[in-house]
Amino acid sequence: MTIDPVNFAAILAMGVLTYFTRILGFLIADRLPKSGPVRVALDALPPAVLVAVVAPIVMSGPIEAVAGLVVLVLALRLPLIATVVAGVAVAALLRLAFI
Amino acid sequence: MTTRLADFRAGLVAVFPTVAAAVPFALILGQQATAKGLTPAEMLAMSSIVFAGSSQLIAVGLWSTPAPVAALALMAFLVNLRHALMGASLSGKIAHFGRLRWVAAFLLTDEAWALSERRALDRPISRTFYFTVALTLFVCWQIASVLGTVFGAYLEHPETYGLDFTFPAIFIALALGFWKSVRRTGPVLVASAVVAVAVHAVVPGAWYVIAGAIAGITAAVVTAPREAPAADQAAGDATP
Numbered sequence A: 001m002t003i004d005p006v007n008f009a010a011i012l013a014m015g016v017l018t019y020f021t022r023i024l025g026f027l028i029a030d031r032l033p034k035s036g037p038v039r040v041a042l043d044a045l046p047p048a049v050l051v052a053v054v055a056p057i058v059m060s061g062p063i064e065a066v067a068g069l070v071v072l073v074l075a076l077r078l079p080l081i082a083t084v085v086a087g088v089a090v091a092a093l094l095r096l097a098f099i
Numbered sequence B: 001m002t003t004r005l006a007d008f009r010a011g012l013v014a015v016f017p018t019v020a021a022a023v024p025f026a027l028i029l030g031q032q033a034t035a036k037g038l039t040p041a042e043m044l045a046m047s048s049i050v051f052a053g054s055s056q057l058i059a060v061g062l063w064s065t066p067a068p069v070a071a072l073a074l075m076a077f078l079v080n081l082r083h084a085l086m087g088a089s090l091s092g093k094i095a096h097f098g099r100l101r102w103v104a105a106f107l108l109t110d111e112a113w114a115l116s117e118r119r120a121l122d123r124p125i126s127r128t129f130y131f132t133v134a135l136t137l138f139v140c141w142q143i144a145s146v147l148g149t150v151f152g153a154y155l156e157h158p159e160t161y162g163l164d165f166t167f168p169a170i171f172i173a174l175a176l177g178f179w180k181s182v183r184r185t186g187p188v189l190v191a192s193a194v195v196a197v198a199v200h201a202v203v204p205g206a207w208y209v210i211a212g213a214i215a216g217i218t219a220a221v222v223t224a225p226r227e228a229p230a231a232d233q234a235a236g237d238a239t240p
Helices: A005-029 A037-058 A062-075 A080-098 B002-035 B040-049 B053-062 B069-080 B082-097 B100-106 B110-122 B127-154 B163-176 B182-202 B207-223 B228-234
Strands: none
Touching: A005 B040, A005 B053, A005 B069, A005 B082, A005 B100, A037 A062, A037 B082, A037 B110, A037 B163, A037 B182, A037 B207, A062 A080, A062 B163, A080 B002, A080 B163, B002 B040, B002 B053, B002 B110, B002 B127, B002 B163, B040 B053, B040 B127, B053 B069, B069 B082, B082 B100, B082 B110, B082 B127, B082 B207, B100 B127, B110 B127, B110 B163, B182 B207
């Protein structure tokens, strides 16, 4: 149960810079306008970030693509937890069958 | 009081699937950390001070002795830069938190942010809702990543069970919650997805998230209907 000082320095440096990324958005958002193109951009930000995070994962292979498509269709009808369980099950079954 | 209790329950219900996704991830993280010679105490320090899953997993991958401090710090900054985008979007919606905003920022994760933005579509985000979601994730993250350093060896191939697909499944479902119309949201999703995949294939690191997000919001601005202040010039346009 020991902590190496160099390891701790690395952890602390990572933590400080990560916290900076977390408050950076708050700091700049307070100076941003409430309407106009910048507002349109901010409103589009959540779906844009979500899709940017997910798209490469889903496109990383045929099984992921199929499972992603299943989730996309199911999400329109089922609640979140059911959609996720179904998506995970499809991914697991496809891997069982093809890998 | 009833509202607070209702928000607490809504927070727990909302966070449950993301906890189910984060726990296997944290177990793998702990197991990888042990393999790199990190102690359970160091794992706990990292999980509680950094508290950012992807960057922690990449950090453990990069770890060596002595620790490459500058490289690890820069990597964490780049991987987590997406928080700035999330914070900018969330800022106005939690302005009523007051000074607690700075605590809320420390607990900001992809999951807490996505669930809060989804919540904000229907009603204001209360402190109770946000901190129920964020603190539940925080506590579970600590426990699971430390347990991973102890038991991780038994969970070597979680992808066999499709568990790694939990995270993308949640994000796809949440992204659809922001759907407004083909004209408004379609270009955002297409531009973001195409650019993210292309940049991911070509540029190493986490730049694809930033690039995809910028492409998405650019598409939104370019395709947005003209607003009232520009009406003088747009008066002759046929578009309503």
